[in-house]
Amino acid sequence: METKLFDVTDLKCAKAQLAEAASLLRAGGLVAFPTETVYGLGADAMNPKAAEKIYAAKGRPSDNPLIVHIAEEEDLARLTDVVPDAAKKLMKAFWPGPLTMIFQKKGEVPDKTTGGLDTVAVRMPDHPVALALIRQSGCPIAAPSANLSGRPSPTKWEHVYQDLSGAIDVILQGEPCRVGIESTVLDMTGDVPMVLRPGILTPEQIGRVIGREVVLDPALLIHRPRDVSEEAAPAPKAPGMKYKHYAPKAEMVILQGEHSRVKAEIKRMAEEKEKQGIKVGVILFDEDGFERAAHDFFSKLREMDENHVDLILAGALSDKDSVGFAVMNRMWKSAGYHVIHI
Numbered sequence: 221m222e223t224k225l226f227d228v229t230d231l232k233c234a235k236a237q238l239a240e241a242a243s244l245l246r247a248g249g250l251v252a253f254p255t256e257t258v259y260g261l262g263a264d265a266m267n268p269k270a271a272e273k274i275y276a277a278k279g280r281p282s283d284n285p286l287i288v289h290i291a292e293e294e295d296l297a298r299l300t301d302v303v304p305d306a307a308k309k310l311m312k313a314f315w316p317g318p319l320t321m322i323f324q325k326k327g328e329v330p331d332k333t334t335g336g337l338d339t340v341a342v343r344m345p346d347h348p349v350a351l352a353l354i355r356q357s358g359c360p361i362a363a364p365s366a367n368l369s370g371r372p373s374p375t376k377w378e379h380v381y382q383d384l385s386g387a388i389d390v391i392l393q394g395e396p397c398r399v400g401i402e403s404t405v406l407d408m409t410g411d412v413p414m415v416l417r418p419g420i421l422t423p424e425q426i427g428r429v430i431g432r433e434v435v436l437d438p439a440l441l442i443h444r445p446r447d448v449s450e451e452a453a454p455a456p457k458a459p460g461m462k463y464k465h466y467a468p469k470a471e472m473v474i475l476q477g478e479h480s481r482v483k484a485e486i487k488r489m490a491e492e493k494e495k496q497g498i499k500v501g502v503i504l505f506d507e508d509g510f511e512r513a514a515h516d517f518f519s520k521l522r523e524m525d526e527n528h529v530d531l532i533l534a535g536a537l538s539d540k541d542s543v544g545f546a547v548m549n550r551m552w553k554s555a556g557y558h559v560i561h562i
């Protein structure tokens with residue numbers, strides 16, 4: 221299949237391309253598009269055959285449910301009958317934006333879209349191209365991140381092209397994504413809202429809006445599964461959180477400790493390894509540059525691969541900060557939980 225590339229950086233000049241992408245979606249095709257978090261790989265969420273194509277193109281395990289993207293609050297009624305008051309408040313405060321909420325699903329939502337679960341994840345992306353595409357297609361759009369399963373999430377259209385060209389109908393070429401890590405996933409089906417995947421939108425921000433504390437899926441707090449026996453480690457409630465993820469081709473090690481010592485140790489290790497003929501890449505963010513780190517992390521991982529780096533040395537961010545924690549959640553996974561404490 222030839223993948224069409226449509227430049228949508230100026231939406232006014234891209235009306236015809238957008239209309240073509242929307243009609244391909246309606247016909248069961250796959251269209252990659254920019255959102256504020258990462259690029260998504262979209263298909264008609266209500267068409268099981270279309271949803272199935274997403275799994276095939278990404279090489280994604282079929283038990284890993286997709287997030288359904290909508291453009292108006294009214295569209296939620298097509299997906300669920302149960303919207304708790306807290307969820308209504310959160311929609312007002314944060315949609316469109318990087319918040320995905322999980323609801324009981326309606327019968328019409330195909331099992332293929334929800335990985336066989338009786339719940340559905342929904343979000344309204346804060347991006348003019350994504351919103352225009354959803355409106356024009358007239359269907360809720362199921363969209364995981366537009367990367368091959370296991371690879372770092374795409375924050376630029378070029379990343380989507382590297383992973384999926386030839387396997388999907390269209391890539392809408394927008395600007396690099398503003399946020400850089402995927403949305404916060406919040407389960408609204410239990411007694412207490414629970415964060416299943418941390419993101420740029422923090423539990424503190426969510427808690428302030430609903431006037432109560434938000435809990436974290438206990439599985440998120442196991443940072444070093446190597447220290448825990450398989451049986452003792454709780455299974456994450458978002459199926460996607462259990463897979464090997466974001467893996468660069470290089471080996472990756474995280475150095476954790478006081479910032480200036482980490483910096484010095486990375487320098488020392490890099491010199492030592494380079495002497496042995498090992499090509500080293502360094503990922504070191506400013507100590508308090510959490511949002512910048514979120515913005516750059518996935519794209520840096522891909523840069524390392526392009527530069528054929530053998531070993532990535534990465535400085536840990538503080539996981540006491542909620543955005544730092546969200547970035548660390550990705551960093552731990554990409555390094556296979558390989559952390560050196562110094």
Ligand code: TXA
Pocket residue numbers: 255257258259260261284285286287320322334337339340341343345363364365366401402403404405416417457458459460461
């Ligand atoms: O920012 C984002 O959320 C991006 C953009 C494209 O919107 N999308 C994204 O989708 O990251 P994906 O498929 O890569 O990640 C979806 C996550 C997975 O961890 C999945 O297991 C979880 O959400 N999830 C989806 N539906 C769920 C459900 N019904 N119950 C529990 N977890 C669910």
Ligand code: MG
Pocket residue numbers: 364365373
């Ligand atoms: Mg993903």
